[in-house]
Amino acid sequence: MRYRVEDVRCEYQRNPVGLDVKKPRFSWKVWSDDRNIMQAAYQVQVSDNSLHFSDIVWDTGKMETDQSVHVEYAGPELHSRTRYYYRVRVWIDRSLVSEWSEVNCWETGLLSEENWSARWITGDVARNDANQDACLMLRSKFSLKGNVKRARLYATALGLYELYLNGRRVGDWHFTPGWTSYNKRLQYQTYDVTELLHADMNAIGALIGGGWYKGNLAYRDQRNIYGNESALMCQLHITYADDTEEMILSDEHWRSATGPIIMSEIYHGETYDARLEKNGWNLADFNDADWSGIRVVDHSYETLIAQENMPTRIIQEIKPVSLIQTPLGETVLDIGQNMVGWMHFRVSGERGRRITLQHAEVLDQNGNFYMGNLRSAKQTINYVLKGGEEEEFEPRFSFQGFRYVKVEGWPGDLDLSTFTAKVIHTDNEITGMFECSDQMINKLQQNIVWGQKGNFLDVPTDCPQRDERLGWTGDAHVFMRTASYNMNTALFFTKWLRDLKADQLPNGGVPHVIPHVLRAEDHSSSAWGDAAVICPWTLYLCYGDRRILEQQYDSMKAWVEYIRYQGENEYLWNTGFHFGDWLGLDAKENSYEGATPKDLIATIFYAYSTHLLKETAMVLNRSEDAAKYEQLHQHIMDEFNNVFISPNGRLISNTQTAHVLALMFDVVKVKDRQRVADALAQLIIENNVHLTTGFVGTPYLCHVLSRFGYDHLAYQLVFQKEFPSWLYAITKGATTIWEHWDGIKEDGSFWSDDMNSFNHYAYGAVGDWLYRTVAGIDTATSQPGYKHIIINPTFGSELNWVKASYESLYGTIRSEWSKQENGMEINIAIPPNTTAQVIFKGINRVEQLEEGGSILPIMGGLLSWDCCEDHVALHLGSGNYSFRYKGDD
Structure with missing residues (x-):
């Protein structure tokens, strides 16, 4: 018998960083190519300082249960900013025990508001800048005191933010800190930035947009629903090789300015003037003498929570499929897919030229660009060239829903290869x-x-x-x-x-x-x-x-x-x-x-x-x-x-x-x-x-x-x-x-x-x-989460075959059926540590079924069966099965 523990997770995630769940839960899958495999027991061990588990803080011992999903941590109280390692092994019967799983880990975030020392800060530039829609740029620099073993950056904003360390973007998440009921719940994110730090001077920079917090939101032209000014809070925890620690905080010593993003709205798009770029603004040697100071904002820590869902990311890229000249003479890109995200482009042209991209879902009945169904949303990107070498751009704090993009002001002939549509959504696992x-x-x-x-x-x-x-x-x-x-x-x-x-x-x-x-x-x-x-x-x-x-x-x-x-x-x-x-x-x-x-x-x-x-x-x-x-x-x-x-x-x-x-x-x-x-x-x-x-x-x-x-x-x-x-x-x-x-x-x-x-x-x-x-894939209500699976496909004359699968917390469930010359073929997969009821409609005798060339009563994995007037129901253990309806003679 071959089996092993795999895909071990903590709170649905693989090796999450920054959890504030005080009693996290573990899940795992049991892999085997045999049939009727059920877990008889498990053991989970947790260590807080060693991949070798020399110092175990929690050990379940052998727990005689088939539970492999949502096993709750019940050890000592967890500490903030601590990495915990864990591993799992299982017994298939009382004597057969698996090898330990690969060592996995999770890392706690800041588990209480007392862990926060940073200040909420916003730009002082707002007092003097006539453009209140411009996105803020914040920066600070610091030096290190030795060799770094580990560095974590905890950050959030009133608005949306992007962070940079020494000119490199921190993480690949977008639209952070996400949209929550801000006055009651505000997420922060945790980043491993160990590799981004330099041995000498360092610089941290932030871009801040209004986003859902203070931007235009809902269809009654509302603004400032949660507040009227954007702000950032972040703190960098550095652990040196000698285990001493240092914190770099957002505080009154930071500097602020506005830059090239002169407008950014969720609905309306973004306006970017590349002539206003401050090259190297997020590097340590940048001269910020002409930048303004900052203001400390009085805002609570009480609402802070760690990131709860999966992050929003750029998930895929699409190249435009065609270039259209509409009857009205508009130049329009067809992406070929109605999508959400934004356009990235490369362009060369004279300084001061304005390029405008408008985004829409459909063309009208005459083939012209249509934005009527957007109502007041502008979905418009404006880019002003700085001139010189080739420039490239994509928005930061605005997303568009579109298939078609109208381009105006483009210098010279438009080349489709210079455009890329970037698809953005929450990075939920495809199952x-x-x-x-x-x-x-x-x-x-x-x-x-x-x-x-x-x-x-x-x-x-x-x-x-x-x-x-x-x-x-x-x-x-x-x-x-x-x-x-x-x-x-x-x-x-x-x-x-x-x-x-x-x-x-x-x-x-x-x-x-x-x-x-x-x-x-x-x-x-x-x-x-x-x-x-x-x-x-x-x-x-x-x-x-x-x-x-x-x-x-x-x-x-x-x-x-x-x-x-x-x-x-x-x-x-x-x-x-x-x-x-x-x-x-x-x-x-x-x-x-x-x-x-x-x-x-x-x-x-x-x-x-x-x-x-x-x-x-x-x-x-x-x-x-x-x-x-x-x-x-x-x-x-x-x-x-x-x-x-x-x-x-x-x-x-x-x-x-x-x-x-x-x-x-x-x-x-x-x-x-x-x-x-x-x-x-x-x-x-x-x-x-x-x-x-x-x-x-x-x-x-x-x-x-x-x-x-x-x-x-x-x-x-x-x-x-x-x-x-x-x-x-x-x-x-x-x-x-x-x-x-x-x-x-x-x-x-x-x-x-x-x-x-x-x-x-x-x-x-x-x-x-x-x-x-x-396809017939369902879960029994009495054993939810696909612990007990129902496979009950429904055949229609309109289809010759169906293939479907679902990646449950226990493993892959598969249901495939196809019409054959003499009956039906049904292939199914039931993951280990589950059982299934499989229903075959249209027959009423078990003799009408065969599996893998064998008659039914002697097949492996069969637990029981029931013959009814219009169907046969089999109770199966885990495994891969291939059934055929033999049909009546």
């Missing part, structure tokens, strides 16, 4: 893959992923191009399960949910967007506010993360109680503002709100959140709450059936969304469910097999159809090419998911200028159905 025999469905999956890339830039935004780019709660909750197949979103959503909890109202209401930057009254719509409950539960399902439920439980409970005390009937939600089935196609003319009654939608989500709260209480062993919310849920169900369902079992609302939600969340009595499902199918068929659902109904539509025996109808909807459909946008050239089903109409005109994003992931939630139903 999912889905492909099939239909290229348009593959394109749909690609578009879903690109929509996720573009809108997962530190927060889950609704769109990345217009004057919005906000963390809409409803959009996040409907797309979250799809997102968590495509990428590891555990840390991404953990951070965002902590901001949701921080911004939640005292009465339990939940703002429409997180972080909350809209009006005080903009909160607590059904399906949007329900993200407070649905999102933590989804994280728990996908990653088995019990801690997220513990941390968010009070928030979840507060939301349900908020609903409960709205209006006069505590079992119905029929008061307050609701978005309803936003952008439903059955909306009245000139309305964004679908025809489904809002109180019906609100009461269904009230029931669903209450149910999930009860389930959460059970997971957390809060039995009194579990009983309380089970009873509340039953009362809501009863009231729903009294008010919204007729005595003969029909919904009072004859919309697709009403039927979808009532079935998805089981508010219809069991005896009436199939009748309601049949009615939904009839509504779709009567609409020529087209959907009418909006943001609330669409994510669940195909799931409901498949659940109630209408797989073929779900397939027909997904394969539909005519408007409205998922594939209609692809026929119009879409490379991301649209906000509107008809963002571009058949004649090439637009739905509207007002609200027409061409990169808006909500309808991409159909990706969940592709993974979970078509």
